[in-house]
Amino acid sequence: MIPAEVFLTFILMLSIFLGFELINKVPATLHTPLMSGANAISGITLVGAISLAGTGSQDLSNWLGAAAVALATINVVGGYMVTDRMLAMFKKKGS
Amino acid sequence: MDNLIQYSYVVAAALFIFGLKQLGSPATARRGNMVSALGMLLAVIAALLDQGIVEFQWIALGIAIGAVIGAAAARLVQMTAMPEMVALFNGFGGMASLLVGWAALVPGSATFTLVTIVLSILIGGVTFTGSMIAYGKLSERIGSGAVLFSGQQVVNSLIVLGILAGAVMFCLQPENHTWLYLVVILSLVFGVMVVIPIGGADMPVVISLLNSYSGLAACAAGFAVNNNILIVAGALVGASGIILTQIMCKAMNRSLANVLFSGFGSGKVETTVVEGEIKPIVAEDAYYILEAATNIAIIPGYGMAVAQAQHVVKELAQLLEKNGAEVSFGIHPVAGRMPGHMNVLLAEADVPYDQLLEMDDINPRMENMDVAIVIGANDVVNPAAREIESSPIYGMPVINVDKARTVFVLKRSMASGFAGIENPLFYKDNTRMLFGDAKESIGNLIREFS
Numbered sequence: 001m002i003p004a005e006v007f008l009t010f011i012l013m014l015s016i017f018l019g020f021e022l023i024n025k026v027p028a029t030l031h032t033p034l035m036s037g038a039n040a041i042s043g044i045t046l047v048g049a050i051s052l053a054g055t056g057s058q059d060l061s062n063w064l065g066a067a068a069v070a071l072a073t074i075n076v077v078g079g080y081m082v083t084d085r086m087l088a089m090f091k092k093k094g095s
Numbered sequence: 096m097d098n099l100i101q102y103s104y105v106v107a108a109a110l111f112i113f114g115l116k117q118l119g120s121p122a123t124a125r126r127g128n129m130v131s132a133l134g135m136l137l138a139v140i141a142a143l144l145d146q147g148i149v150e151f152q153w154i155a156l157g158i159a160i161g162a163v164i165g166a167a168a169a170r171l172v173q174m175t176a177m178p179e180m181v182a183l184f185n186g187f188g189g190m191a192s193l194l195v196g197w198a199a200l201v202p203g204s205a206t207f208t209l210v211t212i213v214l215s216i217l218i219g220g221v222t223f224t225g226s227m228i229a230y231g232k233l234s235e236r237i238g239s240g241a242v243l244f245s246g247q248q249v250v251n252s253l254i255v256l257g258i259l260a261g262a263v264m265f266c267l268q269p270e271n272h273t274w275l276y277l278v279v280i281l282s283l284v285f286g287v288m289v290v291i292p293i294g295g296a297d298m299p300v301v302i303s304l305l306n307s308y309s310g311l312a313a314c315a316a317g318f319a320v321n322n323n324i325l326i327v328a329g330a331l332v333g334a335s336g337i338i339l340t341q342i343m344c345k346a347m348n349r350s351l352a353n354v355l356f357s358g359f360g361s362g363k364v365e366t367t368v369v370e371g372e373i374k375p376i377v378a379e380d381a382y383y384i385l386e387a388a389t390n391i392a393i394i395p396g397y398g399m400a401v402a403q404a405q406h407v408v409k410e411l412a413q414l415l416e417k418n419g420a421e422v423s424f425g426i427h428p429v430a431g432r433m434p435g436h437m438n439v440l441l442a443e444a445d446v447p448y449d450q451l452l453e454m455d456d457i458n459p460r461m462e463n464m465d466v467a468i469v470i471g472a473n474d475v476v477n478p479a480a481r482e483i484e485s486s487p488i489y490g491m492p493v494i495n496v497d498k499a500r501t502v503f504v505l506k507r508s509m510a511s512g513f514a515g516i517e518n519p520l521f522y523k524d525n526t527r528m529l530f531g532d533a534k535e536s537i538g539n540l541i542r543e544f545s
Contacts (some may be wrong), residue, residue, distance in 0.1 A: 008326055011327060015327045018334075023338045028453050029426075029435060030118060033435070033439070034109075034118060036180070036181055038335045039184040040135070040186065041310075043188060044328035048325050049198075052195060054148030064194045065195070068156045068157075069157030070164075074164050077161060078169045080132040081166055082168070082180065083498050084129070084438055085170075090121045092448065093447035
């Protein structure tokens with residue numbers, strides 16, 4: 001049985017290479033939306049925070065989780081919305 | 096149920112990847128962002144199905160507070176202030192990862208988990224305070240200059256040693272919370288220390304790097320709570336930030352180490368004497384030259400953002416086009432305070448993106464330009480980068496505006512750029528200085544046309 005850490009590390013390695021391939025193709029004109037979109041994606045911590053905030057144990061871990069939920073949600077909601085607002089402004093000539 | 100959750104994460108990861116792929120072209124980018132948001136929604140719903148959740152009120156409260164703040168910020172932020180907002184969001188992402196890492200600590204955790212908890216606290220903490228300092232510098236709530244003091248390297252080395260010692264002790268004695276607190280506090284202090292020696296004009300590099308850290312922190316948190324989707328998404332963000340950092344460093348012809356440690360722009364004043372004289376011009380005379388021009392390049396810089404001049408710039412460009420000229424915009428990769436800053440400002444002012452040319456595309460055309468108008472840019476158009484070997488920016492790729500037949504430089508005063516670097520462009524025979532606030536100067540030009 002291969003330990004879980006190995007699987008996780010494997011996924012990390014592949015994701016980094018994939019990330020380099022994908023992001024290299026983003027043109028310079030879209031670098032600001034790329035960064036704010038990346039902000040939104042880094043709010044994925046929300047997924048990890050949710051299970052920690054719902055244990056019902058009312059201990060430190062629960063409070064930390066709830067605070068993390070709020071912070072990560074700011075990133076997710078704010079990040080996607082502001083990226084959309086920016087991308088809506090990018091227009092081609094004549095359109 | 097657990098399988099369903101895990102498969103949902105797989106689909107969410109695919110949606111993130113597909114969304115980023117569509118960000119490769121301005122035509123599909125908006126849809127790409129939607130696809131990515133859909134992936135996030137799916138991942139969050141899947142997380143809520145977790146059997147371990149017995150209470151939803153704290154989750155709901157956290158999401159409600161976060162959503163209100165996030166939505167308000169996204170709607171209200173001015174496009175000129177995007178660098179500040181991205182810096183703040185990097186910080187929130189880092190803090191969230193720090194908290195998740197900390198909360199993931201349960202008695203009897205395996206050593207591997209403990210190491211990843213320390214990593215998510217360390218990277219998250221540095222990202223948080225580092226981003227807050229970057230935010231302060233960008234919004235000018237604190238001085239934007241580089242802060243250097245003697246013994247800085249020694250202090251930093253001691254902090255790093257302290258973090259390492261604390262991290263090792265924490266992994267050996269996880270039940271003793273002193274070590275945990277030590278790592279948390281030192282990480283936060285270290286974040287401040289790494290960003291204060293970096294000057295305002297180097298912020299594009301810093302926020303790209305912090306963007307990358309916020310992703311890596313999410314990655315580390317993913318290891319701590321054993322969750323694939325955090326690792327995939329965090330790695331994508333980490334890679335994105337690293338690529339942008341590289342592009343920015345290359346555009347400044349400096350290594351990352353030089354940006355991070357040199358305190359560039361902290362008062363080194365150059366003494367080279369530049370030959371020639373400054374030739375000011377008034378709007379009326381500038382108008383006659385522009386009126387006769389058929390090829391015009393506009394090179395915006397951070398000064399355009401500060402003066403909020405993007406809308407009048409667009410108006411001027413339209414008038415010039417109506418007059419029969421061909422107008423293009425030349426964008427230097429480090430113009431502004433974040434990657435792509437100028438492009439967003441001009442998009443906001445309705446300048447079509449196919450009119451914006453990257454440095455490598457506009458430079459070969461520069462010799463055919465009748466007029467190059469430099470608006471609030473300085474170092475990115477400095478010919479000293481090509482001509483003067485002793486200049487601190489020698490070797491940096493710049494937009495060669497001095498090769499155009501006539502150059503107009505819109506500038507507030509003769510104060511030099513961020514590092515006190517003299518700009519020989521201002522003294523060239525074909526350069527005319529249009530002094531004053533960029534917005535007002537362009538307004539005057541527009542009035543001449545009507």
